[in-house]
Amino acid sequence: MRLKERVAVVTGSGSGIGRAIAQIFAxxxxxxxxxxxxxxxxxxxxSQLTEAGGKALAVVADVASARDVEAIVSQALQVYGRVDILVNNAGLALGDDILSITEEEWDTNxxxxxxxxxxxxxxxxxxMIERGQxxxxxxxxxxxLNGxxxxxxSAAKAGMINLTKNMAVKYGSSGVRVNCICPGTIRTPIFQPDLERDPQLFERLAKWYPLGRVGEPEDIARAALFLASDDASWITGTAMVVDGGLLAGSYRMARELTGFGED
Ligand SMILES: NC(=O)c1ccc[n+]([C@@H]2O[C@H](COP(=O)([O-])OP(=O)(O)OC[C@H]3O[C@@H](n4cnc5c(N)ncnc54)[C@H](O)[C@@H]3O)[C@@H](O)[C@H]2O)c1
Structure with a gap:
């Protein structure tokens, strides 16, 4: 057991990637x-975690509210006494480009x-600093990372990557490691509205992925487990790309630029 006796807060773990992280951590x-x-x-x-024999506590909170975040911490400390691991996973993506997005949508993102x-x-x-870990x-x-x-x-996620590095640098000497994961497309309910418009969405997107498929929540959960566990005890400040090869480049583009791999 790689997280024995650890206490983890996983935000947005009522669905998708967060739920898969909660399951593997438990x-x-x-x-x-x-x-x-x-x-x-x-x-x-x-319910899923406890039925499988794990320990879990539900806290209903909006992570964008300072008051709600205080409530998360006080409930976690009351029940488990400390928190060793924090996974900042809650997220949403509102609006599209800067000419059409509303100011309210921008602020919410x-x-x-x-x-x-x-x-x-x-x-x-x-x-964490007090306990030195x-x-x-x-x-x-x-x-x-890319346009x-x-x-x-995307700008908010870029900010998250920079905040990860700054926090890693500042708190490394206190025994706190801070890392982030950059997932490609993962099959989760976040895509429900898109799937209603285009039921073949994931099959279409799979063509862009060198590994030939979009990701599953467990692909990210396994990476999160690694980074949260002592297996990653000398890793901090990293932005781990878990994307089926998407950012490694485009086969289609390579073929057009260089003739690489032409039939
Ligand atoms: N699915 C993907 O392709 C993908 C790719 C890259 C990054 N991500 C990131 O992974 C994270 C999880 O995404 P997902 O695909 O599992 O989405 P999801 O919609 O399945 O789950 C997100 C969960 O977060 C909760 N949530 C949203 N806003 C919240 C708030 N203010 N306070 C508390 N909870 C809140 C939602 O209720 C939901 O249960 C997000 O940060 C997302 O940006 C997802």
Missing amino acids: AEGAAVVVVDRVGDRARETV LAVVLKSVYLCSRALLPG GAIVNIASVNG LGEEAY
């Missing part, structure tokens, strides 16, 4: 504080994706 021995803005989702994850990392880290870092894993995106659209979301 299976590896962690007590998991399942945070989600939607209560039914958080409770469903907790920045608040839920980026401000939440500041709020949750600010609340949990002091305990802790691990923070931020779920960023390939969108934070792939959804500008507000």
Whole structure:
């Protein structure tokens, strides 16, 4: 068990990637504080974890609200006494390009994706520093590294990557490691509205992926487990790309530029 006797807060773990992280953490021995803005989702994850023999607590909270984040910390401390691992995973992507996105959508992207990392880290870092150990894993995106659209979301994810590096540098000597993961397309409910418009979306996108498929939540959960565990005890400040090869380049582009791989 790689997370035996650890306590982990996983935000947005009522669905998708966060739920898969909560499941693998609980299976590896962690007590998991399942945070989600939607209560039914958080409770469903907790039922799944406890039915499988794990330890979990549901906390309904908006991670973009300082007051809600204080409530997450006080409930986690009341039940488990400390928090060793924080996974900043809650997220959403609103609007498209800067000519069409509303100011309110822009602010919401920045608040839920980026401000939440500041709020949750600010609340949990002091305990980690005091104990001289802790691990923070931020779920960023390939969108934070390249120009792939959804500008507000992508800018917030880029901010998350930089915040990861700054926090890693500042708190490394206190025993706190801070890393992030940059996933490519992962098959989760976040795509529900797109799938209603285009049921073949994932099959279409798979063609861009050198490994021939989009990702599954477990692909990210296994990376998060690695970064949160002692297996990664000398890794901090990294932005681990878990994207089926997407950012390695485009076979289609390579073929057109150089004739590489032509029939
Ligand atoms: N699915 C992908 O292709 C993909 C790719 C790259 C990065 N990501 C990132 O992974 C993370 C998880 O995405 P997912 O695909 O699992 O999405 P999802 O919609 O399946 O799950 C996100 C969860 O976060 C919760 N949430 C949203 N805003 C919240 C808030 N303010 N406070 C608390 N909870 C909140 C939602 O209720 C939901 O349960 C996000 O940060 C997302 O940006 C996803």
